[in-house]
Amino acid sequence: MTTCVTPRSNFSARARILALVALSATALGLTSNVGCGDSDGSGGGADCTTVKGYSELGVAFSKCTNCHSSELTTPTERQSATVGFDYDTYALAATDPAALIEQVEDDEMPPSGSPTLTETEKTDLLTWAECGTPE
Numbered sequence: 778m779t780t781c782v783t784p785r786s787n788f789s790a791r792a793r794i795l796a797l798v799a800l801s802a803t804a805l806g807l808t809s810n811v812g813c814g815d816s817d818g819s820g821g822g823a824d825c826t827t828v829k830g831y832s833e834l835g836v837a838f839s840k841c842t843n844c845h846s847s848e849l850t851t852p853t854e855r856q857s858a859t860v861g862f863d864y865d866t867y868a869l870a871a872t873d874p875a876a877l878i879e880q881v882e883d884d885e886m887p888p889s890g891s892p893t894l895t896e897t898e899k900t901d902l903l904t905w906a907e908c909g910t911p912e
């Protein structure tokens with residue numbers, strides 16, 4: 778697969794989020810074989826016309842909730858997943874879409890050793906986070 782991802786550097790948090798959104802758009806373009814740039818005419822954003830709601834993303838989110846669930850309370854149960862980042866309900870999942878993008882975009886989540894997201898699931902989660910986290 779062609780790679781056209783800009784290396785990350787020490788941006789401000791805000792610039793980092795903007796850069797990550799741009800990176801996500803690039804990745805989404807690649808998975809639909811559009812390549813780099815704005816050849817889909819959308820101006821570089823995610824294509825929100827095909828966004829799936831949280832209720833349709835159960836299989837993808839199930840690859841997060843064995844650690845990130847409000848029902849898991851101890852660090853052992855959570856496998857040290859950061860407290861406050863949970864995906865077992867819509868309201869919790871929709872709390873911080875930028876953090877999800879940051880972790881999923883560059884394959885930091887799910888962590889190695891856990892079931893990985895398929896390319897479709899990854900794209901679906903990123904699109905969901907970029908397109909207003911529909912329910």
Ligand code: HEC
Binds near residue numbers: 843856857859888
């Ligand atoms: C095996 C357990 C595990 C799974 C599965 C998992 N995570 Fe995590 N997650 C962690 C741990 C541990 C951390 C904290 C350490 C780190 O950042 O690597 C973390 C951190 C995070 C953070 C960062 C919170 C912060 O401090 O900014 C986000 C966001 C996140 N995970 C999202 C996800 C998403 C989305 C999924 C599913 C696609 C997922 N995680 C799957 C264990 C997990």
